[in-house]
Amino acid sequence: MTEAGKSETEVLRQHIVFAQFGELALRSDDLDEILTESCRLVGEGLGTDLAKVVELQPDGETLLVRAGVGWKPGVVGVATIKLADDTSEGFALKTGKPMTSSNIETETRFRYPSFLVENGAKAVVNVIIIGGKDKPPYGLLQVDSREPREFTESDTAFLTGYANLLAATVDRFRLIQEVRDKEAGERHELEIKVAERTAALAASNEQLDAFAYTVSHDLRAPLRAMEGFARILLNDYAPALGDAGGGFAKRIVAASMRMEGLIDALLGYSRLRRQEPAAWLVDPTPIVQRAVEEVQAGLESIIAIDVVAPMPSVMAEPIVLGQVLTNLISNAAKFQRDDVPVQVTVRAEHTAGRVRIWVEDNGIGIAPEHQERIFNVFERLHGDETFPGTGIGLAIVREGMALMGGRAGVESDPEKGSRFWIEFAEAAQLATASDDTVRPKS
Numbered sequence: 001m002t003e004a005g006k007s008e009t010e011v012l013r014q015h016i017v018f019a020q021f022g023e024l025a026l027r028s029d030d031l032d033e034i035l036t037e038s039c040r041l042v043g044e045g046l047g048t049d050l051a052k053v054v055e056l057q058p059d060g061e062t063l064l065v066r067a068g069v070g071w072k073p074g075v076v077g078v079a080t081i082k083l084a085d086d087t088s089e090g091f092a093l094k095t096g097k098p099m100t101s102s103n104i105e106t107e108t109r110f111r112y113p114s115f116l117v118e119n120g121a122k123a124v125v126n127v128i129i130i131g132g133k134d135k136p137p138y139g140l141l142q143v144d145s146r147e148p149r150e151f152t153e154s155d156t157a158f159l160t161g162y163a164n165l166l167a168a169t170v171d172r173f174r175l176i177q178e179v180r181d182k183e184a185g186e187r188h189e190l191e192i193k194v195a196e197r198t199a200a201l202a203a204s205n206e207q208l209d210a211f212a213y214t215v216s217h218d219l220r221a222p223l224r225a226m227e228g229f230a231r232i233l234l235n236d237y238a239p240a241l242g243d244a245g246g247g248f249a250k251r252i253v254a255a256s257m258r259m260e261g262l263i264d265a266l267l268g269y270s271r272l273r274r275q276e277p278a279a280w281l282v283d284p285t286p287i288v289q290r291a292v293e294e295v296q297a298g299l300e301s302i303i304a305i306d307v308v309a310p311m312p313s314v315m316a317e318p319i320v321l322g323q324v325l326t327n328l329i330s331n332a333a334k335f336q337r338d339d340v341p342v343q344v345t346v347r348a349e350h351t352a353g354r355v356r357i358w359v360e361d362n363g364i365g366i367a368p369e370h371q372e373r374i375f376n377v378f379e380r381l382h383g384d385e386t387f388p389g390t391g392i393g394l395a396i397v398r399e400g401m402a403l404m405g406g407r408a409g410v411e412s413d414p415e416k417g418s419r420f421w422i423e424f425a426e427a428a429q430l431a432t433a434s435d436d437t438v439r440p441k442s
């Protein structure tokens, strides 16, 4: 082959290498793969099997062999070169110009690291891989030859073009990494903030619960004293009090009793909130029936309460479920209309792995804008004279259902009545969520 023919073949080979690199840089999202493949491709372009990319470390004076082909184990990812003026690497980085040594054995300008010699390198060419805008150089692309060799201008021009393409690719990876690091950093703050807020909220909830519990306890004694003294006034000092005084004393007794009822309800709610979550598979039918009996026993006259039984098993804790149902059924019996006989129905619905128990009435209903807030503590829509109550029943319903891994809600029409529902977690979901939540307490 003629010299001209040979160089044409080389140029063609180098064009192919460029094309292959372009394809690789677009396809791969793995910088190590790109760097290693680059070494193989430039080796191919220059007809040698030894090449490497050395990366400038953050200290600015060490180069690490980041990728390479043809090297014995212990070089790639491990070997380092200390930058100094008498190294061709230092020179290439300082001047930005390609540095070549056609025979390192006879080289007098530079010293070379021992691993080069140990790996059989006889000649070296270095070109700089520049950094992105305002950034230090990424490192060097080095091609080594196992034979002493003169690297031609065309060789270094090819390598410089290649190293510039590599620089653009590396810079793209650096930018992506910077964005990822920034995002990860931001997420991690956010996460810390959420954790802090959650912990603060849990602590303040606990304090609030402890406060409610203590206050309720401590309020009882003076309240009983007030009620007791008012009764003594009524029993032993009636003539002195007269009708008006007696009336006031009676109102003290009634108000004290009402307050005692509120405190009891608040204590019950506090106790529930301090309880550990628990639920296991139970048949709700007898629990519903007992709740119905309890409500009926508290009423002056028997009302129609239908229970559609049997009901499917649910994930619940029987005592809490009893409290939830008693509150819902007693509300259904209480908030009735004057013009229609009361009809309460308790039934279950089983759809797509979920069980809902509905407590339906034909009472006064609830306007849409109030349907959510009535589940909060002390939220009532009527005066105590119209419908007596504490305003805690539905808070107990919601809290109790949450304790058992379930939910509660209402559908209501002021014309027709209300349909309160409680929904239970699926057995399979709870069982995998936590062992504690499914184990019956001994």
Ligand code: ADP
Pocket (backbone or CB within 6 Å): 327, 331, 332, 335, 361, 363, 364, 365, 366, 374, 375, 379, 380, 381, 382, 388, 389, 390, 391, 392, 393, 394, 395, 418
């Ligand atoms: P209480 O029944 O002691 O007032 P609840 O927390 O149980 O307290 O209920 C809060 C409020 O929600 C009630 O005061 C009432 O206004 C409304 N409510 C609850 N259940 C019904 C119902 N079945 N029909 C109409 N309104 C209801």
